[in-house]
Amino acid sequence: MNFRAKSFSHIIVKSKVEIMKASYDRLFKGNDEWIKEKLKLDPEYFKRLAKGQKPEFLWIGCSDSRVPANEITGTESGEIFVHRNIANQVIHSDTNMLSVLQYAVEYLHVKHVIVCGHYGCGGVKAAMDTQYVGLVGRWLAHIKDIFQLNKQTLDEINDPEAREKRMVELNVIEQVHNLAKTSIVQKAWKKRELEIHGWVYSLEDGRIIDLDCKYSNIDQLEPIYRFSGI
Ligand code: CO
Numbered sequence: 574m575n576f577r578a579k580s581f582s583h584i585i586v587k588s589k590v591e592i593m594k595a596s597y598d599r600l601f602k603g604n605d606e607w608i609k610e611k612l613k614l615d616p617e618y619f620k621r622l623a624k625g626q627k628p629e630f631l632w633i634g635c636s637d638s639r640v641p642a643n644e645i646t647g648t649e650s651g652e653i654f655v656h657r658n659i660a661n662q663v664i665h666s667d668t669n670m671l672s673v674l675q676y677a678v679e680y681l682h683v684k685h686v687i688v689c690g691h692y693g694c695g696g697v698k699a700a701m702d703t704q705y706v707g708l709v710g711r712w713l714a715h716i717k718d719i720f721q722l723n724k725q726t727l728d729e730i731n732d733p734e735a736r737e738k739r740m741v742e743l744n745v746i747e748q749v750h751n752l753a754k755t756s757i758v759q760k761a762w763k764k765r766e767l768e769i770h771g772w773v774y775s776l777e778d779g780r781i782i783d784l785d786c787k788y789s790n791i792d793q794l795e796p797i798y799r800f801s802g803i
Pocket of ligand 1: 660
């Protein structure tokens with residue numbers, strides 16, 4: 574009896590290990606298949622990509638696993654420079670985001686910067702709730718400010734789902750505004766064309782909606798945010 578119990582527990586432990594291994598190994602199997610597929614269509618695919626990148630777009634999106642920049646825009650590797658964080662935020666003190674922005678604008682010379690939010694965003698949902706969520710709450714505090722800033726508009730929407738969707742849109746609009754406030758973007762505007770766009774992605778049907786909050790020059794920005802001497 575004792576022996577049987579022991580061997581039974583051994584099988585369970587082994588199967589847990591196997592489950593973990595299979596979960597992990599799937600990525601390498603997927604990688605092998607992807608390489609084969611790419612080479613079948615274009616034998617020079619990797620040689621060409623390895624030479625360098627010249628993306629026209631910088632994507633600032635949510636970390637959500639359901640919003641992959643290339644897949645939803647039907648683009649390939651090399652076409653979109655990507656930065657993602659929880660709830661697609663542009664925070665002025667975030668050196669990670671700012672470094673990505675500077676590199677994309679000043680060295681890669683991207684033509685468009687896109688902030689892409691998505692309906693059903695867990696980050697926005699959490700920011701609209703008062704439940705304490707730990708460290709991530711500190712990151713989401715910026716979205717609480719946007720909520721408070723637009724409280725009157727949001728209070729007029731009775732349907733909770735519609736209110737949450739509007740909040741997702743307002744967050745994107747604010748992050749696009751934050752991009753326009755950066756010296757990196759304003760410096761680029763002095764020399765060349767650069768457009769900043771705000772999008773929302775719908776998880777329910779895969780559709781991208783342009784929120785029509787584009788900035789393409791400094792005149793669109795409130796005077797207090799315009800840098801002189803850059
Ligand atoms: Co999200």
